[in-house]
Amino acid sequence: MALIDYANPTRFLAFAERVLPWLIGLTALALAAGLYLTQGAPDDYQQGATVKIMFLHVPTAWLSMFGWIVMSIAALGTLVWRHPLADVAAKAAAPLGAAFTFLCLTTGSLWGRPMWGTYWVWDARLTSELVLFLMYLGVIALWRTVEDPSRAGRAVAILTLVGAINIPIIKWSVDWWNTLHQPASVVKLGGPAIHPTILIPLMTMAVAFTLLFVTLHIAAMRNEILRRRVRSLMLLRAQAAPGSAS
């Protein structure tokens, strides 16, 4: 089964119906396992139990960027290969990415309040995440403004690719800007030096959230295909109506 087989929306719908129950079950299992494992993770010697918000915060941060990557690949699919499902995938991914970015910002500031004494710092990572959130909202606004879905898809695809160029620039340049004005005050994870008691629950949660993203994404794609069918049916009916009236 190649990816091209699912270019047909009807086949994709059948595939979604078959695979969604399994995905939902897997996601629930992974989330349960992740939540159970986080209960066993030790408290930080400095931060106490508040460190556990990390198990929500880090996966959502990862998925906020994953969402834009999905949209960029879908944008290539729209512009280069004209894959009929690519703009459906892009449209379904945008609100999901925005939601995970919002969760990441919220959990981050709830974590930041007891740790840094403030909800918000104009730090490089926080700022670039906020900019990412704004870009998601812009993409969603463009989707809603253009009425014809295929035209909207191509406009959004161009914007997505331009935004994808911008993301590393934003991350890197704000870093640079901060070192000019104030030293970075953000706590950073010790990279590979994380102890397995923390690392294993974190990875489990990351897998669980990725499964959640994939499940919601396929469900949203299914809804979008159905929504487009309803739209074209209504257009057909609207075209037929004046003929029958006259």
Added chain:
Amino acid sequence: MSPLAAIFLRDIRLAVRVGGGGGIGVLFFLTVVVLMPFAIGPDLALLARIGPAILWLGALLASLLTLDRLFTADHEDGSLDLILMSGTPLELTIAAKAFAHWLTTGLPLVIVVPLLGLFMNLDGRASAAVSLTLLVGTPALTFIGVIGASLSVALRRGGLLLAVLVLPLTIPVLIFGVSASNAAIIGPLPFGTPFTILCALSLVSLVVGIFAAAAALRHGME
């Protein structure tokens, strides 16, 4: 006359004769800068410190204000369809239009900066630094704005959407423009580093902007 030169001259004539697009941008820039002391208080030392940031922000908003006319007017009177159908490569046409747009709206902003710098209590050296960074930075704003203008050309109320789409993309230009100005005024970093990156951003957005805008126009006008 070559088609590109014709479009370039036509856009400049339109901007100068009809409605004074560049003049309105400068007026808006002036108003934003005048409003700032009312908002943050007339402390001259504070104004001098944040002056470059205010001037950059004002120029960014002013250049945004005139962008939605870039393609919309052509779309309304049908000349955009003729431009799309002509044999001239669309990318070059967009580059010509964008350059004409920058000459009539971006360059006037740069020219009035020394005057507005007086309001912000900037000395001559600081004003020169801000002017120089705006001179190399405003083309980037125009070329990024061209993408938004071409995406929103056929939309009703596209102007508001244009601002939302374009502003996040201009953040790097704003960051390096302000940090280059500040580096020239208070240091401690050398002026050259952020200034070179600002030049690079302008060149990159020139390439990305015209190709993305051409793709957006081709797809949007079908």
